[in-house]
Amino acid sequence: MRSEREVNQAIDKYVNLITRICFLYLKNEADTQDVLQSVFLKYLKHDKPFESEEHEKAWFIRVSINACKDILKNFFHSHIVSLDKVEQFFLTEPPQHPEVLEDVLSLPQKYRSVIYLYYYEGYKETEIARILKKKVNTIYTWMFQTKRLLKKQLGGEWDAS
Structure with missing residues (x-):
């Protein structure tokens, strides 16, 4: 199990990336937040070391995509979201x-x-x-x-x- 410090560093580093990926898939803020929590919980429990920083980033992307796909398989999503709402999740420049x-x-x-x-x-x-x-x-x-x-x-x- 990872330390609190490791998890906090990962959150600071990857929260924006994961949020954007999840919102791209789910188009729903509540589901995006659920996936964020589950991804970082998996990271907390994941005790195998990563080969590199790039490997770690790819792991976060893969786990996030899989979690989004699981939600989409188990729940009918037909949400329509305005472009303004989508833009707020792309936390860099619009x-x-x-x-x-x-x-x-x-x-x-x-x-x-x-x-x-x-x-x-x-x-x-x-x-x-x-x-x-x-x-x-x-x-x-x-x-x-x-x-x-x-x-x-x-x-x-x-x-x-």
């Missing part, structure tokens, strides 16, 4: 183009996750594949399809090159 964020949130879940991890968290396709436990080519395909969908939704012409 998006420059809110229409893009709105369109990203309307994408199927697999595309939302890939785009979020790539553009908002700065992960490379190979890292996303490892985090989501998918093949790298699957991630490349999803990125291609997502860009095509977003371009179409935003009214641009699609150029496959």
